[in-house]
Amino acid sequence: MSSRVRISIVAFSLAALAGCASTPLPVRESPPAQQPQPPASPIAVAPVIAPNPNPQTATALELEETLRIQVDEQQDPVVFEAAPIVAEPDLWMRIRSGFKLAELDSPLIADHEKWYGSRPDYVARMTERSQRYLFHIVAEVERRGLPTEIALLPMIESAFNPTALSRSSAAGIWQFIPSTGKHFGLDQNWWYDGRRNVLAATNAALDYLQKLYGMFGSWELALAAYNCGEGTVSRAIAANRAKGLPTDYLSLKLPPETRHYVPKLMAVKNIVANPASFGVTLSTLPNKPFFTTVEINKHIDVALAARFADMTREEFVALNPAYNKPVITHNDNEVLLLPTTKVAMFKANMQRYGNRQLHSWQAYQGRRGERLDKIAKAYDISVAHLRSLNAVQEKKGKLKMAQLLLVPLKLAKPLPTAAQIAATTVTPIGMVTAAPQVAAVTKKNVPQTYVVQKGDTLYNLAGRFDTSVEALRNRNRLNGGAVKVGDSIEIPATTQLQPPTDHIAAQQEEAPIVNKAPFVIAASVSPTRETQPTRTAKPAARTFKPSFYTVKRGDSLYSIAQAFEVAVNDLKRWNKMSGSTRLMPGRKIKVVSGIH
Numbered sequence: 001m002s003s004r005v006r007i008s009i010v011a012f013s014l015a016a017l018a019g020c021a022s023t024p025l026p027v028r029e030s031p032p033a034q035q036p037q038p039p040a041s042p043i044a045v046a047p048v049i050a051p052n053p054n055p056q057t058a059t060a061l062e063l064e065e066t067l068r069i070q071v072d073e074q075q076d077p078v079v080f081e082a083a084p085i086v087a088e089p090d091l092w093m094r095i096r097s098g099f100k101l102a103e104l105d106s107p108l109i110a111d112h113e114k115w116y117g118s119r120p121d122y123v124a125r126m127t128e129r130s131q132r133y134l135f136h137i138v139a140e141v142e143r144r145g146l147p148t149e150i151a152l153l154p155m156i157e158s159a160f161n162p163t164a165l166s167r168s169s170a171a172g173i174w175q176f177i178p179s180t181g182k183h184f185g186l187d188q189n190w191w192y193d194g195r196r197n198v199l200a201a202t203n204a205a206l207d208y209l210q211k212l213y214g215m216f217g218s219w220e221l222a223l224a225a226y227n228c229g230e231g232t233v234s235r236a237i238a239a240n241r242a243k244g245l246p247t248d249y250l251s252l253k254l255p256p257e258t259r260h261y262v263p264k265l266m267a268v269k270n271i272v273a274n275p276a277s278f279g280v281t282l283s284t285l286p287n288k289p290f291f292t293t294v295e296i297n298k299h300i301d302v303a304l305a306a307r308f309a310d311m312t313r314e315e316f317v318a319l320n321p322a323y324n325k326p327v328i329t330h331n332d333n334e335v336l337l338l339p340t341t342k343v344a345m346f347k348a349n350m351q352r353y354g355n356r357q358l359h360s361w362q363a364y365q366g367r368r369g370e371r372l373d374k375i376a377k378a379y380d381i382s383v384a385h386l387r388s389l390n391a392v393q394e395k396k397g398k399l400k401m402a403q404l405l406l407v408p409l410k411l412a413k414p415l416p417t418a419a420q421i422a423a424t425t426v427t428p429i430g431m432v433t434a435a436p437q438v439a440a441v442t443k444k445n446v447p448q449t450y451v452v453q454k455g456d457t458l459y460n461l462a463g464r465f466d467t468s469v470e471a472l473r474n475r476n477r478l479n480g481g482a483v484k485v486g487d488s489i490e491i492p493a494t495t496q497l498q499p500p501t502d503h504i505a506a507q508q509e510e511a512p513i514v515n516k517a518p519f520v521i522a523a524s525v526s527p528t529r530e531t532q533p534t535r536t537a538k539p540a541a542r543t544f545k546p547s548f549y550t551v552k553r554g555d556s557l558y559s560i561a562q563a564f565e566v567a568v569n570d571l572k573r574w575n576k577m578s579g580s581t582r583l584m585p586g587r588k589i590k591v592v593s594g595i596h
Helices: 060-067 091-097 107-117 119-128 134-143 148-157 178-183 196-215 219-228 230-242 256-273 302-309 313-319 340-353 372-380 383-389 419-422 458-464 469-476 499-511 557-564 566-575
Strands: 291-296 334-339 361-366 403-408 424-426 432-434 448-451 488-491 547-550 586-593
Touching: 091 134, 091 148, 107 119, 119 148, 134 148, 134 196, 148 196, 148 383, 178 196, 196 230, 196 334, 219 230, 219 256, 230 403, 291 340, 291 424, 302 313, 302 340, 302 419, 302 458, 313 334, 334 340, 334 372, 372 383, 458 469, 469 488, 557 566, 566 586
Parallel strands: none
Antiparallel strands: 291 334, 361 403, 424 432, 448 488, 547 586
8 A cells, every 4th residue: 555646547457455345234344455555754635636627528648637646745734623622521512512524415324323223232332332432532533623423433343342353354443454554553463463552543543534534535535445445445436537427425336335334424423413313322421531541661461450450351451452462561651541540559559569570471482393281381281271372373282383372471479469459558649558457367377278170280379379389389298380180289378467558668669670671582492390490499588698599491681580589680790791691501690689
């Protein structure tokens, strides 16, 4: 897709872009296999060409000039005057006040009005989902001076389902296909899909729509091109002009889905404008932000981030659907969206636990021919669990090709449990305070017996019961890390209470800051139980005397630092290492532990 497109009578032999497949209404399921590319430069309105008084006798040169859609870097881009901010108590009222699209004389509108009107439950679910995003979208639409009907477009694209994925691999509430998403700066990789990022995808969609309006000078044609591609619309215009026919949206021969696309949006507009006329009830949407952006500076599990914000995982993912894996990998200025009422609690928990490792997953580079059972055993999970985490390309239990696999990361400390997080409260000013502690004996203060269930491992049991793998092994005299379904194991007593508020603050000030590091990819070797340094390598007591750790196969400075709860820079300083120093198995590393 080029940012400069010339359509002419001579250029009809250009390769046709894929048209839009017809799908069941009302939600588009199959966008075009290829959509128009973004502009490489500002888009200017196409110059107005005076029509030939006798189109039937137009010359090829005149037709070429008439049909040219020109992008001129010297011309000013299309600029819309920003709409004034409307102080309405209800967001629906604000949206209605910004409607600008002209009425469309199409019988298809009534068909879609009837479809939505006969499905009030569907409309209710769609509008309930929309409340998370609509305020932001409306604000962006108004800031750009666009018709507020544009803010309703996700209703017909995805029904505001943030994880919607069509058969053509269009994703997110704005339904970008991969190629168009990349051209508009929406990154897509193993960890992340920017097409599902609410902020980034909204900006990209509005950029794209403004570009299309600049090309066609009509919102109906711009919306049609958003659906089936600017090439399809341009060719339809060229065909009609060659025959002396009108070139408005309703006069063009377009794919079936595109012929329904704008009428469907107009039907939604009419229902929003007067829901009672269609037997629909729209729940009130407050005219205020639903979410706030929060920056994070380290990797964190999705489930843990949700717990930090006192949200269910489903609620958290609805606002942050771009992460493909159960871990949020930190990049510079990584931003999460949280309900405004949850921000203080999330920040307080990040402050409390921010000096600990907060992610429990890593990427392992599997090799062609590597056995799945060996990989699973090395990371203390079942083969079935490994398969459930990854789209494994395998043959007879072996990897058919080299591929990244998501596997658990052994932690020096288990991640904070829900019980630990619940042991703190957040005051109105966002400060952390410890919940009242009771010295009475509870189930946690005495040993418990647990019957091993399918899928259990010592690792996840340690996290669940707020203990360590070593404590479970010692208590039950286990030599290895495997447990069998039906075994009874004893959970050690834990009597340590959370410190009071002033101790929490003191610990935060004294705790060493763990340097940010790229997300670790486990060594591409046959994994063993020594892939990560284990807690058994740590000194039993914290002292100010240095100890020495023998480097094992697969170790890195980052993993050693995490195991000993020290900073990577400190490891380098203690061992006089440069940035290019390689760790070799057998080398002894000085670690000054117990410094906090």
